[in-house]
Amino acid sequence: MKEIEFLSEISAKDDGKKIAMHGWVKDIRDLGGLKFLLVRDRTSEVQVTCIKGKTSEKIFSKVSNIPRESAVRITGVVKKTNKTRSGVEIIPIDIDILAKSESPLPLDMVKESSVDKRFDNRFLDLRRRKNTLIFIIKSKMFKYAREFLDKKGFIEIQTPKIVSVGAEGGATLFPLVYFDKEAYLAQSPQFYKQMMQSAGFSKVYEISPAFRAELSHTTRHVSEFISLDVEMSFIDGIDALMDLHEDLIIYMFKKLKENHGKELNELGIDIKIPKKPFPRMSLKEVEKFTKKHASISVGAELGTEEEKLLGELVKKKYNHDFVFVTEFPWSARPFYHMKDGNITRSFDLLYKGLEISTGAQREHRIDILKKQAAERNISEESLKYYLQCFKYGMPPHGGFGTGLERILEKLLNLRSVKEAILFPRDPDRLVP
């Protein structure tokens, strides 16, 4: 007997073979003399066909009473057929109910339930094919991001999530009690990936959770998300960073298209590999560009509406889903971004009208950095360990941070970034 790990392994080649398989009962159709059991797992669906007179009486009568979504183990014989999409059906010898499902189910498995119901019962919601596929693609997207960076000579690092000081300002910090001290959850690995430049590692990246206590109820904000952070030394501007970012996106998209076309197809997604270079516009150019088309005026940074509009305009004019916006005024950027006058050497990357990344060359000259911190009323004491590493040969450096789940949201046309997260966290949701 052949032990089947995942249903996708079963094919017409197994015609006549005895197998053991397992999965969940998705559906049962009872046509009197004929009963069909549809069994599903992460990879596929297989039809089990019970025929009155041919299937043992014990199994035949048992089948109708198996509650949907029960976990089952089935032994049977594979039969080639052209009546099912997979090209096979299973003629059962024995059906073992490993775990009987209660009914009714807390979630309708056919029609879509409310968002709250879905996330409350995420274990069932994730059994729906579309949701399973999102997380298969997500896992592969992460794999290709790492693969690309590894090939480019980047070292993967892990930096602390419990920190003594925030990198993005105090308003969005989660405080926690760390033994007898006050600590916070890291908003980003910003300071640490910079310290790794002083440590001489140059090309480093981290893929790790980041935490923001934002009281936002939007489709683009969550309290915990996965951030891809990249940093490197010896740059002399942000062009190298934008080039690298483009190549990273193109690599991920290409590899997904090449190796996971089947899953993407099931999701109705045809990935268009973006052309290089991605359009690049200064904030001033964006201002002019959008003013021509709408009454929206761009200030020192782009809001949700401005981003959306810019995305649409770029799509129309350049037939491109991505756009780099550069030359933000320092007033709108973190204190550690490098300045050219009042303009920073920084960029945002937008994908289909959503900001997915922020990058910059960092100020590595300690005197100027201290001055910039003081202008923001950030005390030197709070930055003690950060500033320390600028004293002993901190090279010019820069990098960017990307919300991988936002990329996934836009790539798969999801309704919210939360759909790209297994168990999302927002001001109202701490469970499951």
Add this chain to the structure above:
Amino acid sequence: MKEIEFLSEISAKDDGKKIAMHGWVKDIRDLGGLKFLLVRDRTSEVQVTCIKGKTSEKIFSKVSNIPRESAVRITGVVKKTNKTRSGVEIIPIDIDILAKSESPLPLDMVKESSVDKRFDNRFLDLRRRKNTLIFIIKSKMFKYAREFLDKKGFIEIQTPKIVSVGAEGGATLFPLVYFDKEAYLAQSPQFYKQMMQSAGFSKVYEISPAFRAELSHTTRHVSEFISLDVEMSFIDGIDALMDLHEDLIIYMFKKLKENHGKELNELGIDIKIPKKPFPRMSLKEVEKFTKKHASISVGAELGTEEEKLLGELVKKKYNHDFVFVTEFPWSARPFYHMKDGNITRSFDLLYKGLEISTGAQREHRIDILKKQAAERNISEESLKYYLQCFKYGMPPHGGFGTGLERILEKLLNLRSVKEAILFPRDPDRLVP
């Protein structure tokens, strides 16, 4: 001119070529008419040779005054030589000090400083070759762990680190303020990777930070560590888990040996690939085995001393660095481990006398699970979302959790797990 990204790119093949390179000044030797500048980066060291009369007077006089550990950019000509280990030296045309180091340095870069000084100035400590190498090897170990699991059909998942309930009991939880709610930092992804079994994903893994508020001052405990968690469905015992765990370790070790022999050699490490199967002993057998050799008596679990002794005995008797210990009494294990009578279907894996992993088949029958929780005085209310996912077809399943940094500690013979962490956290250390 050839732009050199990392010093290891420069070889005798470049003899006569003009290059631009960057790095940190590790050492300067002034022999009067001859001055040597040793430049270092993450990958290698290169000697810059200044000769009075040949090197420009400006450069020649400047060199002696460059403080050690300054970041420099050097243009020059590569010269083949048999006087340096790398087989080349650089004849400088220009030296640009990108960032001057203050002196004296807060850390002696030749002699080893105290642990506190080292971690306070980790950015300098990490420039030492040995420490750089630890984190190159770490990054590759993670890469091969993922590669192995990906090949085996595992999906990488990310689960929340902000949670409403602890998986390992209340004593070692870090509480935090989550908007208006009390929340905790995840001690492990235990409950979530189990929920993913109910979601039908079967083979999943996560590599992510885990948090434990242990007031321990040991070489094996930290408050934040990287946990590799694995879970899979449709097992009928723990043998499949132990087999998988062995294969994972062997794969990582083999790949490191094959692809990073040079770095391991620099660290003085020759990886011995462990033989399969790893020795497996029940706790009772361990009791007998250790009693023969020492007065230590093994209780319901193994303490630090017992683990060390067992490690030594296994090494002597089986010439093996690993040992699985099985058949722990339920009293010593978490409530969700599956019982056979009073014994659990669980194991610990020890490597060189240090516990690196715990695994188990989980109780998937909700009635028994509820009873087991009640026996531990864990309220059903606190487990509401966890228990919910057992009602609708939760298959038999199990998995394990591994401290990757403990494996690295033992693999590289480090003095403490903290040496395997860039910025470690313990009850006394929250910075940098």
